[in-house]
Amino acid sequence: MTGKTISEKLLSEKSGDDVRAGDYVEAAVDVMMTHDVTGPLTFEVFEDVTGDDPELVDPDNTVITIDHHAPADGVKAANNHNIVREFADEYGAQQYDVGDGICHQVLVEEGFVSPGDLVIGADSHSTTFGGVGGFGTGVGSTDLGTTLATGELWFRVPETLRFEVEGDLPDGVYAKDLILKFIGDVGFDGCTYKTAEYGGSAVEALPIHERLVLSNMAIEMGGKAGIVAPDERTVDFLEAQTGERPAIPAYTQPDDDADYEAVHTYQAESLSPQVSTPSNPENAVPVDEVVGTEIDQLFVGTCTNGRYEDIRIVADVIEGERLAPGTRMVVVPASRSVYKQMMDTGVMETFVDAGAIVQSAGCGSCFGTHQGVLGDGDVCLATANRNFPGREGSMESEVYLASPATVGVSALYGEITDPREVELNRYDDYVLEGVGA
Numbered sequence: 015m016t017g018k019t020i021s022e023k024l025l026s027e028k029s030g031d032d033v034r035a036g037d038y039v040e041a042a043v044d045v046m047m048t049h050d051v052t053g054p055l056t057f058e059v060f061e062d063v064t065g066d067d068p069e070l071v072d073p074d075n076t077v078i079t080i081d082h083h084a085p086a087d088g089v090k091a092a093n094n095h096n097i098v099r100e101f102a103d104e105y106g107a108q109q110y111d112v113g114d115g116i117c118h119q120v121l122v123e124e125g126f127v128s129p130g131d132l133v134i135g136a137d138s139h140s141t142t143f144g145g146v147g148g149f150g151t152g153v154g155s156t157d158l159g160t161t162l163a164t165g166e167l168w169f170r171v172p173e174t175l176r177f178e179v180e181g182d183l184p185d186g187v188y189a190k191d192l193i194l195k196f197i198g199d200v201g202f203d204g205c206t207y208k209t210a211e212y213g214g215s216a217v218e219a220l221p222i223h224e225r226l227v228l229s230n231m232a233i234e235m236g237g238k239a240g241i242v243a244p245d246e247r248t249v250d251f252l253e254a255q256t257g258e259r260p261a262i263p264a265y266t267q268p269d270d271d272a273d274y275e276a277v278h279t280y281q282a283e284s285l286s287p288q289v290s291t292p293s294n295p296e297n298a299v300p301v302d303e304v305v306g307t308e309i310d311q312l313f314v315g316t317c318t319n320g321r322y323e324d325i326r327i328v329a330d331v332i333e334g335e336r337l338a339p340g341t342r343m344v345v346v347p348a349s350r351s352v353y354k355q356m357m358d359t360g361v362m363e364t365f366v367d368a369g370a371i372v373q374s375a376g377c378g379s380c381f382g383t384h385q386g387v388l389g390d391g392d393v394c395l396a397t398a399n400r401n402f403p404g405r406e407g408s409m410e411s412e413v414y415l416a417s418p419a420t421v422g423v424s425a426l427y428g429e430i431t432d433p434r435e436v437e438l439n440r441y442d443d444y445v446l447e448g449v450g451a
């Protein structure tokens with residue numbers, strides 16, 4: 015019998031059964047999350063299934079953010095915000111309000127997720143939690159509404175694709191470039207209902223904010239989860255964030271002879287900065303194939319690359335410069351603490367001086383409803399995760415996806431530019447102050 019993957023071990027632990035890929039389990043969920051878009055329907059389901067006796071099974075680990083339409087971009091959004099506030103108040107859930115940040119970032123910063131946790135969120139990028147060694151996955155409002163009451167959910171144990179990167183990443187190549195390359199190689203559905211397990215020496219060397227990028231975008235190849243086995247770096251990060259040092263459970267480490275569906279191996283030195291062309295994240299090409307593409311808007315933010323370290327790389331590049339004439343840049347920090355860090359370190363001033371717009375923390379224009387939507391014919395280069403038709407506004411607009419470094423350097427020229435044109439930094443994890451529940 016071959017060994018087990020992280021998913022097989024973790025779901026065995028959470029279900030109490032000795033399971034393998036393809037088995038079905040009823041598993042105990044550790045953390046549950048929803049937000050201003052998926053929350054209202056989730057609450058209806060919760061109240062339906064609980065009838066006369068509505069009670070959250072674990073209010074301390076039920077988190078609700080107001081991040082997608084924040085600040086409210088219309089009356090409907092404002093009313094939804096009030097529904098969230100009232101629900102959290104009534105049932106004692108952990109609620110984060112306008113400007114606190116994007117759900118995925120808030121859960122990580124606030125230490126809700128520990129290595130080995132099973133986390134479900136009514137948002138597709140809940141795979142992000144694999145960056146700190148959890149099994150995170152997106153679910154619909156019906157599943158979440160029921161689990162809020164029971165604490166359990168069924169899963170089919172996923173098969174696993176292993177992505178191994180060995181060696182040292184070259185200058186200008188970041189986790190974003192790795193994940194775009196992986197998605198390009200397997201396709202937008204190449205990991206559907208499978209776990210992406212990331213490893214190898216280049217992945218082990220990544221700070222946590224970069225591992226979160228790999229896990230976050232697992233969903234863009236269909237991934238059920240995207241996990242980096244937690245290690246000392248993971249618990250150092252979480253201890254710095256929360257003051258508590260979590261354990262690394264044995265079931266978060268894959269066996270050496272784990273039974274993977276496929277193993278994709280890369281040599282870090284051979285990788286180059288990637289750009290995904292419109293209108294699918296799987297259209298990843300080396301940056302030199304699109305150099306010179308003219309850009310109207312640059313978007314820095316999202317749950318993929320809206321962390322302080324990402325924003326800082328862009329600021330380093332544009333410091334003392336102006337955006338190329340005819341371009342505009344929208345910066346949306348992933349959380350209030352990222353925003354504050356930008357203020358404390360002078361990064362905010364850099365953006366303002368360069369002619370950029372910095373908005374309050376949240377999802378921003380990522381899904382095209384406010385804070386910088388694109389018009390007909392507009393071309394945007396974004397640190398985001400999705401570039402489907404109409405994603406950031408008009409169906410006639412186009413979005414290219416890239417790393418913060420590529421976006422920063424391109425802002426100086428008004429066209430897609432190879433980030434290796436300039437000297438770039440690479441940051442360790444910053445410790446961010448919590449935003450407070």
Ligand SMILES: CC(C)[C@H](C(=O)O)[C@@H](O)C(=O)O
Binds near residue numbers: 051082137138139381
């Ligand atoms: C609104 C929400 C359901 C959606 C998601 O789940 O992904 C959003 O976050 C997105 O990125 O499109």
Ligand code: SF4
Binds near residue numbers: 116399
């Ligand atoms: S930042 Fe974008 S991708 Fe992430 S949760 Fe918000 S809308 Fe979805």
